[in-house]
Amino acid sequence: MEPVILTTERLLLRPLEPRDTDDVHTACQDPDIQRWTSVPSPYRREHAQAFIERISPDGWRNDTQYSFGVFTKDHGQLVGTIGLVRLALLHTEERQAELGYWTASPQRGHGYTTEASRAVCQWAFTTLGVQRMEWYAEVGNAASRAVALKTGFRMEGTLRARIVHQGVRRDAWIGALLPSDWSLESATPYLPHPRP
Numbered sequence: 001m002e003p004v005i006l007t008t009e010r011l012l013l014r015p016l017e018p019r020d021t022d023d024v025h026t027a028c029q030d031p032d033i034q035r036w037t038s039v040p041s042p043y044r045r046e047h048a049q050a051f052i053e054r055i056s057p058d059g060w061r062n063d064t065q066y067s068f069g070v071f072t073k074d075h076g077q078l079v080g081t082i083g084l085v086r087l088a089l090l091h092t093e094e095r096q097a098e099l100g101y102w103t104a105s106p107q108r109g110h111g112y113t114t115e116a117s118r119a120v121c122q123w124a125f126t127t128l129g130v131q132r133m134e135w136y137a138e139v140g141n142a143a144s145r146a147v148a149l150k151t152g153f154r155m156e157g158t159l160r161a162r163i164v165h166q167g168v169r170r171d172a173w174i175g176a177l178l179p180s181d182w183s184l185e186s187a188t189p190y191l192p193h194p195r196p
Contacts, residue, residue, distance in 0.1 A: 001063055001066070003066075006068065006123055007119075010072060010073055011116055011119070012071045012073050013070050014068060015060065016056055018053060021048045022045075025047075027104035027105070030104070030105045036143075041166065066084045067082075070082055078107075079103060079116070080107060080116075082099070084130075085100050086134075095131040095188070098133070101113055101147070108143070114150040118151055131179060131186045134175070134176050136159070136163065136172045136173065138163050138172055138173075139172060141173075151177065153176060156174050
């Protein structure tokens with residue numbers, strides 16, 4: 001797929017470019033990003049460069065992940081990154097994806113990541129035909145969970161040993177968002193299990 005650009009009231013979501021390398025490298029020095037996400041630790045400039053110049057473009061080209069840099073519209077400051085990973089979109093009826101994100105420390109607490117999450121999910125449901133959006137975070141990552149809940153994800157439980165982080169298996173929270181949660185159509189009907 002060709003990369004796309006999304007906009008919201010306050011944000012511009014676009015593929016990262018080489019000019020963003022230093023900002024991504026600086027943001028990923030934050031211990032919380034290294035603790036709670038899958039970025040390498042320690043995070044070197046070459047990691048940012050590889051993500052921006054090779055991994056992200058390859059993901060778009062191969063339909064394996066769609067990554068966006070999130071920037072403020074007014075000053076063009078890096079807010080973080082957001083994207084769809086683990087895509088089961090193009091050749092199956094599953095039509096599901098996982099939403100992932102991190103937020104630069106100075107940009108936290110402004111609702112930017114929730115705003116970006118809603119835009120990416122809307123695009124995924126209406127343009128890509130995603131029928132189930134999943135979110136995972138290691139148990140204890142309360143900030144990521146708060147963003148997921150504000151976006152509209154419903155928590156579905158805890159998965160044992162779901163995430164491998166720094167060589168250790170860890171439990172993960174899982175949440176899901178369906179098009180019907182936002183009153184959007186889905187190509188495949190959903191038949192919820194009746195509650196007792």
